[in-house]
Amino acid sequence: MNYEIDSINKIKNNNGDIYWYTSLENQSELLVTSWCNGVSGIGKFLIAAMSTFDCPEAKPLYVGIKSTIKNNNLNLTNNQCHGTTSIGEFYLESLHVLNEPIAAEEIKKIINLLLDNSHKSEGVTQWLSEDNESFTFDYMGGSTGIYSFILRALYMFENNSLSLSEKTKELAYE
Numbered sequence: 001m002n003y004e005i006d007s008i009n010k011i012k013n014n015n016g017d018i019y020w021y022t023s024l025e026n027q028s029e030l031l032v033t034s035w036c037n038g039v040s041g042i043g044k045f046l047i048a049a050m051s052t053f054d055c056p057e058a059k060p061l062y063v064g065i066k067s068t069i070k071n072n073n074l075n076l077t078n079n080q081c082h083g084t085t086s087i088g089e090f091y092l093e094s095l096h097v098l099n100e101p102i103a104a105e106e107i108k109k110i111i112n113l114l115l116d117n118s119h120k121s122e123g124v125t126q127w128l129s130e131d132n133e134s135f136t137f138d139y140m141g142g143s144t145g146i147y148s149f150i151l152r153a154l155y156m157f158e159n160n161s162l163s164l165s166e167k168t169k170e171l172a173y174e
């Protein structure tokens with residue numbers, strides 16, 4: 001684990017932010033914030049490290065990742081793999097493990113965005129997959145992963161005496 005923490009420390013820039021690019025050779029290429037290939041996945045690792053061990057090096061890196069995600073409002077797809085849901089998963093961990101108040105606000109924003117991007121197909125709320133044409137049900141690329149995020153958010157909000165919109169609850173019980 002120390003090797004991973006050291007490696008993440010090396011990609012930290014001057015203001016402490018952490019950037020993960022599609023290619024290390026060409027850092028002008030797209031910043032990746034999803035958890036599949038990007039910084040929110042590294043953030044989930046850091047949260048796990050901080051919650052398990054006394055790990056003071058992890059905290060500033062986690063703060064850097066939070067700032068990178070917050071300051072780079074990328075136009076992402078919807079899903080778990082490369083979409084806004086993956087950022088939502090990072091914030092769910094932040095809320096669950098670190099009890100971060102900012103996480104609850106960000107989760108609400110992400111759910112609203114997902115609701116805006118949803119479609120009704122055959123009477124069911126669904127999201128277009130990355131091809132922007134089809135609906136799929138798989139976890140990483142499709143609707144079940146998005147539903148899973150929304151259901152976990154509802155559960156966590158209720159256990160922290162927070163609330164989500166009526167529209168979110170309707171969707172969960174649909």
Ligand SMILES: [Zn+2]
Binds near residue numbers: 081
């Ligand atoms: Zn992926």
